[in-house]
Each structure stands twice: as structure tokens, then as C-alpha cells.
Amino acid sequence: MKKKFWTTFFISLVCFSILFAGLGMYLSNKETAISTGEEDEVEKSLDNEDEILVLIMGIDDNDGLGGVKAVKEKKIKGEDRHKPTGMRTDTMILGKYNFKTGEVTLLSIPRDTLVYIRGRKNLERINHAHSYGGPYLSIKTVRDLLNIDLKYYVTVDYLAVKEIVDAIGGVKIDVPVKMRHSDPYIHLDPGLQTLNGEESLMYLRFRSYPDGDLGRIKAQQIFVKEFMKQLLKPKNLLLLPKLAKTYYDYVDTNVPFEIVMKGVMSARKINLDNIKLTTLPGKPEYIGTTSYFIYDEVETKILIEEMFGDYLLN
Template structure:
């Protein structure tokens, strides 16, 4: 039972971070008791999920390297309500539409390039999709993705990249086989950013892991960054589940909790625990939004291919595609 519980911790990091955002909230006695209104909402949500047998949610990663905001900062301020992330002004570095099947444990992930050109509520012109979180927090991000991909989406999980740094350091680093040299220098960044990884098998510590996730190849642009993120996430799950690392997981909960936020009801989280052992970590169904890079008005965007996107959405998320 304990092994399943800690396995769930890993899934939570990638596609089910929810578990410790909610359970951790109660473990740390930061919330007394759910209100009757919340209980009623959980029951209604569970009823809907029961019919579909699956849950759809938006997983977002934000980078708070400068310490100006992020999940931990918002929680410390105890800002409540749907727009509680608005004060941080943080854009998303990672945006993944995730589907989890409660019966089979099948997991589907669609990576949405951060430069995708879309309409955002309240804005006069089309902008990059990663701006949505900055303007209106996770709920505006959800609405933007819902309108863009025409899906029934209401849940989110937000993970601060600092959580990645903590976990990677705790397990002694993550091994990544780097195909070619990754070099980038930004002297204007504070402190100056220098990314320089040689090809071959490398063990990345927490700080290097953040650099790896931020790196964008010149020839592939945002799509290259997405591919790096896919590789890293799969390796992190696999390597954290090694026997020598399982015993290190309990002490990470308190630290990890501060970097995760979600609106998924506890009842839905617990519903998935029983199928955790069915998840095939080597074959998580991952896709990238089809499209191509293009400059418009001097700005680099990712332009989604509408027909290919529509077909992919039907194939991957048919139960949630709106009429």
C-alpha cells in the first residue's frame, strides 16, 4: 500500500500533482474542514466523471526563478478566489492538456507550445497562449485552452519549476542523454543566464534541470523546448521510482506542497489511486500540438494547423470535445 502511495506521488508530479496539493493541504492542517458547498461540488463533479470514466485537466508549469511570485508566494499571501494568481503576473513555461482514465490508468498528454497564437479573453488582438496565466491566473488559462481547442475543461494543476529543482536535487540528479550541444547565453538576465550542455549522457542537478527545461533550440524553436520537456518528464518519473529513491519521497511532501496548486476535488483524486499500478510509465501517450513556427509583425509565434488539430483532439479527447 505504501509503495502505491509513493508511486502516486510521482504521477502527481507529471499528470496528477493534485494528490499532494489537496492531501498535503490536510496533512499540514492548513485547512480545517471542507464546507458543505465544497462537498456538494465534489459529489456533482464525481458524478460527471463517473459517466465518462476519465478526467481532463490542464497541467501548467511556471518559472519563479527570480522569486517575484509563483505558487508559493500566492499561498503565503492567502489570496482567495478564481483570480488568486493574478498578482504574480507569471506566464506559463509549460502547458499540457492531460487525460487520465480511472479504469485503465491510461494517461494522455498533449503538449501545447507556449508560443501558440490564440485569442485570450479581454485582449484586443491574438497573443501567445502562455500570456493567459499572467493576465488572469489559471482560470483564464483554462478558458483560453477551452475556447482554443473546443474541449470541456474545468480543472487545472499548477506546478512551480522550483518543485523540479527540489526533487531533482533530492534524488541526486537526473540522467539525460543529450543528443547535441545545447548553448545559450543571455547577459541581460539577472543573474546572467548561461546554458552549456555537451552531447552525451549527463547528470543534471536541480539548477541544470531548470536550464534544460528552459532551453529552446534555434532551429526548432518552441517545438524543440517541448521535446526536451517530454524527455525530461519521462526520465524524472522513471529515475525517481528507482528503489534507492523511493525512501526519499516522504520528506519531499512538505516542500513539494508549497509549489503545487489545483482545483481538482479530493474525491476525484482518491478515485484514481486504485489504478495507479496500471500506469505504464514507458508508454504514456504523448503528443505535440500540430503546427509550425512563423513570424508575424516581428514576433515569433507557433501557428497551429486547424484541421490537423481538430482531428487530433477528436482522436485523443473525444469524450471531452464540445459539439
């Protein structure tokens, strides 16, 4: 029974979070509340909620410790969480999961999207919001951008990916182009290959695609699906309890524990081949010498009404 719980619980977390962000989100411990958030703005009465809308943010810290882990060791909570580190988000995905149907909807938001950030004089890249005000300013920025009712977040450090990929024996990826970069160091040749943890970070960090950040988003989406296939192999399910510390060290969220348990009960409904996944409408554009992603307001409004209509603000 205990083994079945661990398997079901962790698969639900994978489907609920790694599936969303490709990275992960929780400490896998049934006796400890997974959310470390104690924020008043998050409602705790959730019995009537059939789905969740959450902002998933990946951060990339090169100092070897991990941004999420550093903040946890300092016991920083509330709206100051992550703020002292000044880290920008490297990946941002808006995810919706329906507990009844198992339907998953994902919207990738390019990190270079030019937006208004509260408290700033000029328009800036959306990934700057996290460095100015942590996850809550990121939530507010996405709320303002898309006009949606958003209150939950998951922040995952890329170092979690490295540890988990090594633990499960690597991830098979068809690298599309020659990947070279000096800082951070990236050296991958094109072709089908099994990437270890460090190589997976190289693959996820690489940005020099012909279509810029959009190419990187496509590559990350491919990684998510291949990572899931490898993680859910029977032999790797036996490793799940051992990975709990990795999640605790490198993942932070304000999603209440009872919502996670709803994910546990509905995990079997999720079909990995039936995921609605798209990217914010728009195109890359240079302003001076700086590259930005300029979102299309009309197409974005139509897309949000279609994908997240129940969450639109008046």
C-alpha cells in the same frame, strides 16, 4: 501499512501529475485536502467519473521564492490565484487519465501558440492568459481553442523540480546540443550526463533549438520519462514523505481530493512505456519580428476528436 500508503500514494501522484507535466502537483498528506481551491464551478460529486481531464501549467519564477509559494503565503484564493504575480505559463499540457484502464493521454500546447484570449483586443500567445487572469483564464482559453469541456488545472513552479532532482540524486539526460544563455544563466555541454537540480532547470529552460518551441517540448518530454525512472527507484521511494513540503510550497490545483484517491487505487495500472503523447498540430511562423506557433485548425479538430472526443462541447 503506513509505508505502503505513502509509497502507493506518492507514486500515484507522480503518475497522475509529474507524468502529466513532468513536474508534480500535490501536498502528499492523507489527512489534509490537497486541493486548496474552493471554486463553485468545480463539481464535487465525482463518484461516476472514470477519468479526468486536467490542464497542467508550469511556471518559471526567477526571483528565488517561487510564484506558487508567494501566492500561498498571501492566502490568495479563487479566480485571483496567481493573478497578482503576472506570471506567464512556461509549459502547458492537456492531460487525460483513465482510472479503469490506466491510460494516459498528453497533448503539449506550445507556449507561443497564437490564440484568442477573452478580454483582449488582438490575438496573443497562449501563455499570456495566465498573466492576465490566472489559471481560470488559461482554462477558458484552452476551452475556446480546442472546444472541450475543461475545468481542472494544476500549476507547478519549476523550483519544485530543482529541489526534487537534488533529493533523488540527479537525472541522467543525453543533452542534444550545446546550451548557452546569459539570462537566465544556462551552461550545458552536449552528451550523456547526470543533471543536478540547477542543471535540470537549465535544461528545461533552454529554448534555442533549431525547431524552436517544438524542440523544447521534445526535450521536456524526454526529461519527464527519465525523471520518472529515477524517482521510482526503490532507494528514492524512501524519500517520498520528506518531499511533501516541496509539493505544498510549489504546487497549486483545484482537483478535488477524491479524484486523487482514485489515482491512488489505479496507479498500478499505468505503464510508463505506453503513453499517448503528442503536440498541437501546426508550425512556427514569424509575424513581423515576432515568432508565433500557428496551429492547424483542421488537423487540430481531427486530433481532438480522436484524443478527447468525449469532452467535445456542442
